Amino acid sequence: TEQSSGKGGRVFAAPSARRLARELGVDIGSVDGSGPGGRVTEGDVRSAAEGDAESATADAGGAGDDAGPRSVEFSGKSATKRKGDAEQAT
């Protein structure tokens, strides 16, 4: 199928879909987009995550790999605290 990525390492997907891909460990560059022109939607990302878990956990663009789509696997490195208390600061 036509890929939305490739040219200049571009993935055509909303920032929210790209972030979701990282959260779910999906390499968004390898997701088939169902949107116009092959745009990758959040739904595409979710089905890719459900559909094939093994490719999703493959290393998706580690440090220094800036040639490919800039998708980074969520590693949760050194997490101290998670979201949820964003408002406590006020």
Place this chain on the structure above:
Amino acid sequence: MVVGDVTTGTEVLVIGAGPGGYVAAIRAAQHGLDTTLVEKEAYGGTCLNHGCIPSKAYITAADVAHDAGNAEHMGIHADPAVDLMGMREWKDGVVSQLTGGVEKLCKANGVNLVEGTASFKDESSVRVAHGGEGQGSETLEFEHCIVATGSRPLQIPNFDFGDEPVLSSRDALSLETVPDRLLVVGAGYIGMELSTVFAKLDCEVTVVEMLDDALPGYEDDVARVVKKRAEGLGVEFNFGEAASGWQETGDSEAQGASGNRTQSGDGIVVTTETEDGEESEYDADKVLVAVGRQPVTDTLDLENAGLETNENGFLETDERAETDVDGIYAVGDVAGEPMLAHKGSKEGIVAAEVIAGEPAALDYQAIPAAVFTDPEIGTVGMTEAEAEEAGFEPAVGKFPFNASGRALTTGDSEGFVRIVADDGTGFVLGAQIVGPEASELVAEVTLAIEMGATLEDLAATIHTHPTLSEAVMEAAENAMGEAIHTLNR
């Protein structure tokens, strides 16, 4: 008296409170991280104190005066007088409101503020030297560190910012009077913005630039609009010349590497040289050197943390904004081009969120950039040439502001919007905008690029009439061969 060295610990240490650092610190604190921000000079960094903000304040004030003095065709007759000290005070008020705001926001979000200069002791602690000599120091241990030490103006040989007639951009933004004649070295965006300001304040401005055009890096037809307007304001351009030295007028002895000192105010002569060694001389009262900026790392003792800069002096980072050293991040000007405040802020946010364990990354598709000349420039994403290079078959659409009702009613209708898209899919790849409010108009196209929007999406979105943003829609329509208010090619 040296105060005993106290050691405290923090989860996240941020060094430098510019738009890279303070944004990182606030976001880290918002994520519940114990965060400390060290700043040696002033909250807000270059941007708020000596860069973006003061320059834009001067641009506004110069515009108000200049526009009113040149509106006879609109039936408005005025002969405005500008009092530079008054302008400076207003600007200083704006700056202090914003820097005060940054400090307040940091505190309100729970960021610990420390004043002083940080340098690495090792890869998990810094020494912070307070204030002046003998003000003591403290050691801060960190789990994660974000380096955001920014940049400073480049100096060129024989032009020492310490000498009174030699101005950095920072000096130019705190002059007490408008010089009669200003020589500007460098026609990059900072040189062009300040040349425009001073020309509008009735200063005689001459620009010398080593390269062969103004605004290197921008496409010819974009730069041309700005250059033409500047020339209309009386700015004289000399390309292919590098400034090589200066001396005081009447001073027979050529001044050079030995350093210069001005006693009297009776002017200077600046010498330039072409590649072939041809010399020219320019009379001036001040010379503004705006040839670029360099990263600031010399206060950091990087080697103690195992950090190294690259050949251009920058700290290299990955798409998580992390350096080669685990747990040490770098953001903003110190982390490389483009040296823009919003790039730094984005990196700061990503670094903070990565530290907080969020799936953040520098995965943006495009960083917009603006030049606040007259008219403004706003660009984002790819030019036509860049799109071709990246393997796209570009579809390009253009809309001239002289066909925009809104532009005509603002009295400012030079320039155009150009949209670059992928022909097959219609995906929007970039825009080059030169004209009124270009800095604002580029926001919509940036969103389009990030969203993976197509030309059709831009064209189908209703745009308010009469606005300049209609030009974005029309440029997209033009790329599709369907513009209404301009002929389609």
Place this chain on the structure above:
Amino acid sequence: MVVGDVTTGTEVLVIGAGPGGYVAAIRAAQHGLDTTLVEKEAYGGTCLNHGCIPSKAYITAADVAHDAGNAEHMGIHADPAVDLMGMREWKDGVVSQLTGGVEKLCKANGVNLVEGTASFKDESSVRVAHGGEGQGSETLEFEHCIVATGSRPLQIPNFDFGDEPVLSSRDALSLETVPDRLLVVGAGYIGMELSTVFAKLDCEVTVVEMLDDALPGYEDDVARVVKKRAEGLGVEFNFGEAASGWQETGDSEAQGASGNRTQSGDGIVVTTETEDGEESEYDADKVLVAVGRQPVTDTLDLENAGLETNENGFLETDERAETDVDGIYAVGDVAGEPMLAHKGSKEGIVAAEVIAGEPAALDYQAIPAAVFTDPEIGTVGMTEAEAEEAGFEPAVGKFPFNASGRALTTGDSEGFVRIVADDGTGFVLGAQIVGPEASELVAEVTLAIEMGATLEDLAATIHTHPTLSEAVMEAAENAMGEAIHTLNR
């Protein structure tokens, strides 16, 4: 002498060359349809000749003069003199450049232009009466017709636009001198825009409005910012009063339905009435009646085509912009609210494309709207209340311009950006913006709404610093509890 009635045929007949009609005609011709555009008065319609464009030109000129005269805090001292005839000539030049452009664009796209007043003979032909009396007429047979006859200012009893002191918005935009005292009836957007212009030209402006606030239809906190600024300019507001009559000063006989004639220039007294019948009197030199607009259909002989207007006088259409009569479309002000130029243009495009066999429809999610007061208002999509009503659980974010670096450097930092989104999904539903360049800023949010973008998408998109568009990003972040430059609730 009546010229013999010639009959010609056209595939698409467009009646009225305002932003609804001329856009429809150009798009139809672009799709290869044989298209004829009939206009009885001036290309560009109300918008270009007596509405959007002239009002915005006056707003610009008044701003240039006013800003320069009030910039002492910026170090600028000026005492601008305004020559209204000069301003009018400049405005007229802008208008004729644009109307000339419309004519040229129509021709370049192959649209046949016919001057005259069209009225239906039956559902497939019109009679076009040329010019004045006895200039002859012709019959045009059409396959498809697009009615785009626009609207005209509403009159109220006892205020006849034929009388010299009684002004429509159109008259106000062609005065030769600035009246000393202007009474404005109606605080809707047209009344407010023109009140601001005249107040800035040092006219003493008093506004009377039947309802109990300025800018009815806008939320309180939005309207308040504009009203406060207007009051600062010296505009006096009187709510809950309806204008009931006027008479010349010194004229003992009350003037009313019988009509009025002014001979001398020594002023008038306008009488208003509250709901309870309480009367007030206002001294003025002119009275501007800006209470709304009504659709123009009375020149059309609608019944001959089997067309009927609804109870408000509008032609009703479906999502293809088609009326009840097959092949007859209606677009723009004549087709209903909102009576905005860009709504009309969108309908024109859809009608043309539907006729061309394209799968076009009025399927937009949101129509942005702007008010060019000081400061501007830009709104799009749903308010918080509307979102609730529609069944969403709204997440609302706000960012005040006084925390925006760019706003502060423009010297204009009142107002705010508010973003309304759906809490669960983050989908952006609307925005209310009041402040500098609000009319432009709303474009990005409109695209967000059309694209189905989320708060996160707006927040993650890099926005140029320093720009007003950063406020859109920050408002989105604020709705997510993550704004940097304002406290999150």
